Amino acid sequence: xxxLSANEDLKATGxxxxxxxxxxxxxxxxxxxxxxxxxxxxxxxxxxxxFNTHAQGYWVFTRYDEVREMYQHPEIFSxxxxxxxxxxxxxxxxxxxxxxxxxxxxxxxxSRWFAPNAITRIAPEAHEIGRRLVAxxxxxxxCDFVTDFAMRLPTEIFLTIIGVPGxxxxxxxxxxxxxxxxFGGDLAQQEAMGAALGGIRQYWVEVLEARRGESxxxxxxxxxxxxxxxIDDEPLDDALILDILTVLVLAGLDTTRGQLxxxxxxxxxxxxxxxRLLAEPELIPSAVEESLRLxxxxxxxxxxxxxxxxxxxxxxxxxxxxxxxxxGANRDPRVYDRPDEFVVDRKANNHLxxxxxxxxxxxxxxxxxxxxxxxxxxxxxxxxxxxxSEEPLMERGGGAMLxxxxxxxxxxxxx
Amino acid sequence: MKLTVRSDLCxxxxxxxxxxxxxxxxxDEGFVTARGxxxxxxxxxxxxxxxxxxxxxxGAITILED
Ligand code: HEM
Ligand code: SF4
Numbered sequence: 001x002x003x004l005s006a007n008e009d010l011k012a013t014g015x016x017x018x019x020x021x022x023x024x025x026x027x028x029x030x031x032x033x034x035x036x037x038x039x040x041x042x043x044x045x046x047x048x049x050x051f052n053t054h055a056q057g058y059w060v061f062t063r064y065d066e067v068r069e070m071y072q073h074p075e076i077f078s079x080x081x082x083x084x085x086x087x088x089x090x091x092x093x094x095x096x097x098x099x100x101x102x103x104x105x106x107x108x109x110x111s112r113w114f115a116p117n118a119i120t121r122i123a124p125e126a127h128e129i130g131r132r133l134v135a136x137x138x139x140x141x142x143c144d145f146v147t148d149f150a151m152r153l154p155t156e157i158f159l160t161i162i163g164v165p166g167x168x169x170x171x172x173x174x175x176x177x178x179x180x181x182x183f184g185g186d187l188a189q190q191e192a193m194g195a196a197l198g199g200i201r202q203y204w205v206e207v208l209e210a211r212r213g214e215s216x217x218x219x220x221x222x223x224x225x226x227x228x229x230x231i232d233d234e235p236l237d238d239a240l241i242l243d244i245l246t247v248l249v250l251a252g253l254d255t256t257r258g259q260l261x262x263x264x265x266x267x268x269x270x271x272x273x274x275x276r277l278l279a280e281p282e283l284i285p286s287a288v289e290e291s292l293r294l295x296x297x298x299x300x301x302x303x304x305x306x307x308x309x310x311x312x313x314x315x316x317x318x319x320x321x322x323x324x325x326x327x328g329a330n331r332d333p334r335v336y337d338r339p340d341e342f343v344v345d346r347k348a349n350n351h352l353x354x355x356x357x358x359x360x361x362x363x364x365x366x367x368x369x370x371x372x373x374x375x376x377x378x379x380x381x382x383x384x385x386x387x388x389s390e391e392p393l394m395e396r397g398g399g400a401m402l403x404x405x406x407x408x409x410x411x412x413x414x415x
Numbered sequence: 416m417k418l419t420v421r422s423d424l425c426x427x428x429x430x431x432x433x434x435x436x437x438x439x440x441x442x443d444e445g446f447v448t449a450r451g452x453x454x455x456x457x458x459x460x461x462x463x464x465x466x467x468x469x470x471x472x473x474g475a476i477t478i479l480e481d
Contacts, residue, residue: 072424072473108444115445116429285433289470348469350430356472360426365445 020314021046023060024053027299027398030405033265036299036398040328041340049314055085058321059314060300064332064352066312067324070303071357074099076311077303077322079359084302084321085399093247094240099306100358105231110244110362113161113222119365126157126369129166130377138381138413142388145407146261149378151176154256154370158248161366163221164207175199176253183400197246204245208238252363255297256370258396258403259353262295263288263371264378265407266342268387273344278383281376287344288371292353294342296327299398301355326352327398385411417479418464422451424475431467431476435460439467453479 023043027036043050044062052060061067070077079097081087089097095106112118133153137143151173156166175196182193204223211224218224226241267274277284305320316322330351331339354361361367387393388410396403420431427445438460440448456464456478468476 068472068474111427111444115427115443116441117443117445289430347466350470350472350474352472354428354472356428357426360428360472365429 020049020051020059022051022053025060026054029397030394031397033393033395033404036395036402037294037296037327037331040299040325041331043325044328044332049312051314052084052323056087056321058084058302058323059311059316060323060325062325062328064329064335067301067326067329067352068356069311070322070324071301071352071355071359074103074303074306074358076306076309076316078306079103080304080306081321082302083399084300084323087304087319087321094243095362096247096251096359103358106244107358107362109226109229109231109236110248113225114362114366116365118161119369122157122161123369123373125160126373127377129153129156129160130373134377134381141413142408142410145264145409146257146404147177147406149374150257150260150264150407151253153260153374154367155253157370157373158252158366162223162245162248163218164223168203171199171203172249172253175203176249179250180254180396180400180403200246200249201242204242205238207245208241248363251361252366254403255363255401256367258297258401259291259295259367260371260374261404261407262297262402263291263375264409265387265393265404266291266295267375267379268385268407268409270342271384273342274379274383276344277375278379281379283345284372284375285368286346286349287375288368289349289351290342290344290346291371293330293336293346293349293351294340296330296351296353297402298326298353298355299402300325300327326355327402382411385409416456416461416464416481417453418449418456418468419453419477419479420447420449420451421475421477424473425450425471426473426475428472430470430472434470435463435467438464 048063048066050060052058061070078099081089082096083089095103098106130153133149137148143149152169155169155173159168160166178192178196182189207223211227217228226236229236277287300323302321302323305316305318305322308318309316330353333339354364388408393407394405396405425446429441429445432439432441432447442448465478468478
């Protein structure tokens with residue numbers, strides 16, 4: 001197993017004039033499950049801020065207050081780049097990389113579609129999808145949860161909300177897999193990643209063409225709505241619409257899959273919590289929140305410094321990159337009691353798993369609903385299950401979003 | 416007890432109206448309708464409202480004790 005602290009990584013190797021300890025940390029290789037959170041814990045307790053000499057070098061904030069402050073101050077911490085090792089990306093994702101004040105124009109186009117009211121409207125369909133997928137898997141007595149279920153469920157529900165056939169998950173699922181295989185930096189996967197992105201874009205081109213020229217927006221059809229929307233009294237151009245749709249796919253499916261994997265691993269390994277949810281299903285929403293806190297898939301999130309600032313003793317210069325360790329913040333003992341425990345009925349849980357500030361995850365309400373559906377429908381049919389692997393489980397590196405690479409589960413099939 | 420929701424901080428996470436569902440409501444965009452207001456909290460809602468305030472990721476909710 002690779003250790004995140006191989007070499008002298010964890011040891012402070014020097015000091016910048018500010019007194020900030022210096023580290024060299026590359027979080028991109030896959031590691032044994034839990035290693036990223038452990039690393040975040042260690043860094044957080046050693047110092048609230050570091051300078052990391054990885055790539056061109058960037059600041060790292062490790063505690064809750066600082067990470068939240070980063071999110072809440074876009075005038076200092078711009079989203080022009082959100083990957084600290086890539087300060088000048090060639091792409092510009094909308095709305096992710098747009099700063100206020102323009103940001104809200106784009107965001108308003110999308111936000112109603114993913115608001116709780118809209119999500120509640122499709123909940124019955126989502127439950128039906130969940131029931132069908134569980135019923136398909138149950139007789140086998142085993143599956144690889146992250147590929148067989150955790151990707152399929154959010155994808156079908158997402159497509160249904162957008163207003164295209166859920167069965168197109170056959171196409172979308174593999175594209176998303178290929179995209180993220182390359183996104184983590186694996187050079188062997190770059191070609192497949194490019195092809196996947198092309199596939200996703202072309203899919204939306206066709207959806208767009210099928211709706212062009214209609215006099216009124218179709219009901220419950222997001223792409224049709226975008227075609228009839230305006231920004232600054234101008235219709236949206238195709239490139240912007242394609243960009244928004246592609247961002248939704250890339251932001252929404254792999255993330256939910258990752259989060260579901262960790263939640264179900266927890267339930268597989270903790271029969272007490274599982275039984276509690278069976279007996280008190282009203283606790284499922286709080287279990288979902290607790291998994292977002294404890295098993296944060298966003299190892300860290302990046303921003304670009306927009307003005308010279310002294311930030312808690314770190315002399316930030318315009319153009320510097322910063323990295324807020326969301327996974328450190330969400331286990332910060334300054335904020336949470338029993339920070340490293342899964343407390344199924346935790347009362348005060350203000351985790352930053354969906355970020356904060358203006359870029360707060362736009363799909364948060366959808367993601368929560370999908371996760372609740374997953375737990376509810378799964379437990380009804382498969383109340384007891386375990387991890388079917390002797391080997392330690394591995395997780396993808398923290399350069400993208402964390403996810404288990406595989407989660408083999410098994411359960412008894414009634415005769 | 417009173418509660419205030421700061422409109423400059425609320426980002427529509429929805430933790431508050433989920434946890435205090437009998438007292439707080441969401442609007443069409445997912446913000447709490449109490450955004451920018453100060454409300455009296457009925458006695459039977461005090462516990463839920465405390466949890467809601469403690470669960471807002473933006474720290475947008477302030478509780479004013481009597
Ligand atoms: C458990 C699952 C999810 C997690 C943990 C998650 C996490 C996040 C985080 C941390 C951000 C902020 C990124 C930044 O500003 O640097 C974000 C933004 C975003 N998410 Fe999610 N997300 C999830 C699911 C979804 C889903 C299901 C969708 C929609 C289909 C979605 C759509 C978006 C969009 C559009 C943004 C950009 C918002 C903006 O910039 O204004 N996410 N998400
Ligand atoms: S939890 Fe906080 S940010 Fe979310 S809706 Fe309530 S007040 Fe607003």
